[in-house]
Structure formats: structure tokens, C-alpha cells
Amino acid sequence: MSLENSQFNVSAKSFDAEVNVPSSKSYANRAIILAALSKDAITIENLPLSHDVTNLLNVLREVGLRIVEVENGIIIENSFPECERPSSEKIKIYPGDGGTTTRFLIPFLAMGKNSYQIEPEGRMRERPVADLLEVLAELGASINQCDTWLTIRGPLSFQTNKLKADASKTTQHATALALCLAFQNIEVQPVDMKYSKSYWDMTMSLIQDFKKGQKKFYVPVDFSSMSYVLALGADRGKVLVKNCVDIDTFQSDSIFVEVLKNMGYSVTLSDKGLEVKSSEKEITPINLDCSNCPDLVPTLAFTCSRIDGESKLSNLSVLKYKESDRLLEVQKLLDLYSIENTYNEKEDVLHIKGSKKRIDKAKEIYPPDDHRIVMVSYLFLRAHGGGVLNSIHSVSKSFGNFFEVVEENE
Ligand SMILES: O=C(O)C1=C[C@@H](OP(=O)(O)O)[C@@H](O)[C@H](O)C1
Ligand SMILES: C=C(OP(=O)(O)O)C(=O)O
Structure with a gap:
């Protein structure tokens, strides 16, 4: 199905499906960067259907990595910067709009000697990156802002085996440095890490696996992607996610499983998969600190909007640094469906007064170019009178x- 410049007609039907969801782009991009720096040939299986991942692989091929497709995955055979072909010209790099893709590539490319002109797309051009560039400049990288974003040229040199990285706006700077310097035995310390700590733990765990000599990696199912189908199952019928047989605690968004259970939905995890069903029981509102799971907030807001009572979601200020200002976008959706909501900026808490009532009037939604806001807009349309997305x-x-998964056309 081609998604380019197209719309989708969403109908307000129920949902009773057995599905598979993609694997984790966060895990995949970490494993790919480490594999591209490792002297050993590394196999990575079960890559997700994700442009952030395909963009990263395309850039790595462009800079000389030999990446062979095998059944259910890839082998990265050689390593960077040894594979770099010397060039007197700037090499253009297109990482797309991914935070991990772009931020991981910045220190990665600075490990080499060529000059790279990095040209991300969309909101990635505005998302925070200065703290990462500052660390790299101190390590000797030459960095220039240019019309198309920035150019970077290594190599890096190290006078110390410990580095600090500001993590107040994103953990991805610390992760990018830790991944790229893993084989130099440089310890990276995130400073002021208020959000997304589990993503940092995922980084540390993968680096340890590489250092222990593991050569084959299997990308686990993605709990952020899964949240949309679980929310749909809870609201509109039931769902069995066949490729989820355990909970990956390195993925902060896996907390959604516990949240749904605590709210009163029927949640069963077995070797057949993870099943979530609507419930006749009274569903309880939530009061959740979202600092560790920012990507889950749009789905949580939808789920809270669909039940009677007031929920509170706190520690959301980091949402403005994502592919859109997600707090603003979530509030727009709540307003569109007349769901009472207020954001207390001082306390950084969003109050949502949900209601089981359905609005049966079809609507048209024009979300920003942000995958999570598009997917959650789909949920709102399907829960109410349908419409055009x-x-x-x-x-x-x-x-x-x-769309194939939620429409059961897999
Ligand atoms: O490291 C990662 O894979 C990610 C970390 C989080 O970002 P921040 O660290 O910017 O909060 C998360 O929102 C993003 O989707 C993926
Ligand atoms: C914020 C996200 O990703 P990234 O930061 O990698 O662009 C996301 O997937 O919601």
C-alpha cells in the first residue's frame, strides 16, 4: 500500500484481531551502529518496517559498510572508519527525520576522516542537538552550521576516558556518544537525565552484549508500536499480539501493559501472545508519571479520554522536543472531540476528564508529519464516528x- 500523499478513510468499527507488530527501531538502530563499529561480522535479525532503520542502513552503505541481506535479517561484515573511502569532496548524508538515526550518525561520522554534510528532514532540523555538537567539538571534531544543516569532520581525539553528556532534553546524545565510543572504552555519563531513562539502560545493556562477544542479535517486538493496537483492543473489542510473549523492561513503553491491567482491562500474557480485551467492569482513571515513557503519552491520552473520570499524566514538558509538539497536538485532538482537558504548566500535568460517550459525527483530521500523532488520530477517528485521516x-x-494491521488486512 503506497502511503505517499494519501488519505485514509477510517470507519468506526469494532476490533477483534490477531496481529503481529513491528520490532523495536530503538533496539535496531543501536545494534546497527555497534555492528558497524565492531571489527567482527555481526548478524541482526528481525529488523522492523521502519524508515528510521532503512535510512540508517542506507547511510552506512553510502559510507562504505558492506551490509548483506540474509534470511530474516542482515550481516554487517566490515567496520567504520576502516571502510571509509578517502574523499576530498564533502559527502552528503540523508538521515531522514529520525532522532536516533540523525543523532547516532553525528558522532559515528566524526569517527572518520572525511567531511560529511548531514541533511536531516522535517522537524529534526530544529530538535535539540547543540549539546552533542559541543562535546564533539571538545573532542576535536570540526563542525560548521550550513544552509542544509551542518557539516562535520573528524577524527576525534581523546584525553580522558570519561565524558559527560547533557541529558536534560534528550537521552539520545548520551546514547549516541556511548555507542560510538564503546570500543574506545570511554565511559559516558548522562547529566541531568529527567526523562527516558530506560532508553539509556537499553544502550548500556546492548553495549555490554557486544563487549561480551555476542555476534547475533534479534530485535525484540516494539512496545511503542504495540500500544496503538492494545489501546484499540481495550476500547473496541479485543486483540491478540502474537509476537509478544514477554515484557521487555528496557522498553519504557512496555509499562502500558501494566497500566491497562491496573485500569481494569483484561490482559493476559501467554506463549500464544499478549491479549487485551475490553471489560464490562468499571475502568479506573490513572495518575501516571510519564517521564520514562514520553512516546506513550499520545496513546495514554486516548485511553484516558475513553473512560469516565479524571486522569492525570505528568512530566510531559519533553514532548515539545519530539517530531511535533506532542502535548499541543494531543490537546488539539482532545478538544476536537470535546474531551475536557487542562494542562498545568507549573506542575507539568495534563488533566483529562474522559467520557465513554461516542461522538458519531465523521471528522477529517490533518495531523502534523509525526507518526505517533497520525496513529493516535486514527484511534480517535475509529473510536468516534470515523472520518478521513x-x-x-x-x-x-x-x-x-x-494500516494493514489495524484494518486486519495483514
Ligand atoms: O533512544 C531512543 O531510542 C529513544 C529515546 C527517547 O527519546 P529522548 O531520549 O529524546 O526522550 C524516545 O522518545 C525515542 O523515541 C527513542
Ligand atoms: C521520538 C521518537 O523518535 P526519534 O526521537 O528517534 O525521532 C519517536 O519514535 O516517537
Whole structure:
């Protein structure tokens, strides 16, 4: 199904499906960077249907990595910077709009000697990156802002085996440095890490696996992508996610499983998969600190909007640094469906007064180019009177077959 410039007609039907969801782009991109720096040939299986991942692989091929497709995965055979072909010209790099893709590539390319002109797309051009560039400049990288974003040229040199990275706006700077310097035995310390700590733990765990000599990696199922189908199952019937047989605690968004259970939905995890069903029981509102799971907030807001009572979601200020200002976009959706909501900026808490009532009037939604806002807009349309969804190409960032899965046309 081509998603380019197209719209999707969403109907307000129930959902009773057995599905598979994509694997984790966060895990995949970490494993790919480490594999591209490792002297050993590394196999990575079960890659997700995600543009953030295909963009990263395309850039790595461009800079000399030999990446062979094998059944259910890839082998990265050689390593960077040894594979770099000396060039007197600037080499243009197109990482797309991914935070991990772009931020991981910046220190990665600075490990080499060529000059790279990095040209990300969309909101990635505005998202925070200065703290990462500052560390790299101190390590000797030559960095220049240019019309098309920035150019970077290594190599890096190290006077110390410990580095600090500001993590107040994103953990991806610390992760990018830790991954790229893993084989130099440089310890990276995130400073002021208020959000997304589990992503940092995932980084540390993968680096340890590489250092222990592991040569084959299997990308686990993605709990962020899964949240949309679980929310749909809870609201509109039931769902069995066949490729989820355990909970990956390195993925902060896996907390959604516990949240749904605590709210009163029927949740069963077995070797057949993870099943979530609507419940006749009274469903309880939530009061959740979202600092560790920012990507889950749009789905949580939808789920809270669909039940009677007031929920509170706190520690959301980091949402403005994502592919759109997600707090603003979530509030727009709540307003569109007349769901009472207020954001207390001082306390950084969003109050949502949900209601089981359905609005049976079809609407048209024009979300920004942000996969999570597009997917959650789909949920709102389907829960109410259906309608038309725009910007649907954005789902390719993390969940390429989203529409096939939620429409049960897999
Ligand atoms: O490291 C990662 O894979 C990610 C970290 C989080 O970002 P921040 O660290 O910017 O909060 C998360 O929102 C993003 O989707 C993926
Ligand atoms: C914020 C996200 O990703 P990234 O930061 O890698 O662009 C996301 O997937 O929601």
C-alpha cells in the first residue's frame, strides 16, 4: 500500500484481531551502529518496517559498510572508519527525520576522516542537538552550521576516558556518544537525565552484549508500536499480539501493559501472545508519571479520554522536543472531540476528564508529519464516528504496515 500523499478513510468499527507488530527501531538502530563499529561480522535479525532503520542502513552503505541481506535479517561484515573511502569532496548524508538515526550518525561520522554534510528532514532540523555538537567539538571534531544543516569532520581525539553528556532534553546524545565510543572504552555519563531513562539502560545493556562477544542479535517486538493496537483492543473489542510473549523492561513503553491491567482491562500474557480485551467492569482513571515513557503519552491520552473520570499524566514538558509538539497536538485532538482537558504548566500535568460517550459525527483530521500523532488520530477517528485521516505516510517512520494491521488486512 503506497502511503505517499494519501488519505485514509477510517470507519468506526469494532476490533477483534490477531496481529503481529513491528520490532523495536530503538533496539535496531543501536545494534546497527555497534555492528558497524565492531571489527567482527555481526548478524541482526528481525529488523522492523521502519524508515528510521532503512535510512540508517542506507547511510552506512553510502559510507562504505558492506551490509548483506540474509534470511530474516542482515550481516554487517566490515567496520567504520576502516571502510571509509578517502574523499576530498564533502559527502552528503540523508538521515531522514529520525532522532536516533540523525543523532547516532553525528558522532559515528566524526569517527572518520572525511567531511560529511548531514541533511536531516522535517522537524529534526530544529530538535535539540547543540549539546552533542559541543562535546564533539571538545573532542576535536570540526563542525560548521550550513544552509542544509551542518557539516562535520573528524577524527576525534581523546584525553580522558570519561565524558559527560547533557541529558536534560534528550537521552539520545548520551546514547549516541556511548555507542560510538564503546570500543574506545570511554565511559559516558548522562547529566541531568529527567526523562527516558530506560532508553539509556537499553544502550548500556546492548553495549555490554557486544563487549561480551555476542555476534547475533534479534530485535525484540516494539512496545511503542504495540500500544496503538492494545489501546484499540481495550476500547473496541479485543486483540491478540502474537509476537509478544514477554515484557521487555528496557522498553519504557512496555509499562502500558501494566497500566491497562491496573485500569481494569483484561490482559493476559501467554506463549500464544499478549491479549487485551475490553471489560464490562468499571475502568479506573490513572495518575501516571510519564517521564520514562514520553512516546506513550499520545496513546495514554486516548485511553484516558475513553473512560469516565479524571486522569492525570505528568512530566510531559519533553514532548515539545519530539517530531511535533506532542502535548499541543494531543490537546488539539482532545478538544476536537470535546474531551475536557487542562494542562498545568507549573506542575507539568495534563488533566483529562474522559467520557465513554461516542461522538458519531465523521471528522477529517490533518495531523502534523509525526507518526505517533497520525496513529493516535486514527484511534480517535475509529473510536468516534470515523472520518478521513491525512498525513498517513508518517507511520512509515516506525510502523510501516500500521494500516494493514489495524484494518486486519495483514
Ligand atoms: O533512544 C531512543 O531510542 C529513544 C529515546 C527517547 O527519546 P529522548 O531520549 O529524546 O526522550 C524516545 O522518545 C525515542 O523515541 C527513542
Ligand atoms: C521520538 C521518537 O523518535 P526519534 O526521537 O528517534 O525521532 C519517536 O519514535 O516517537
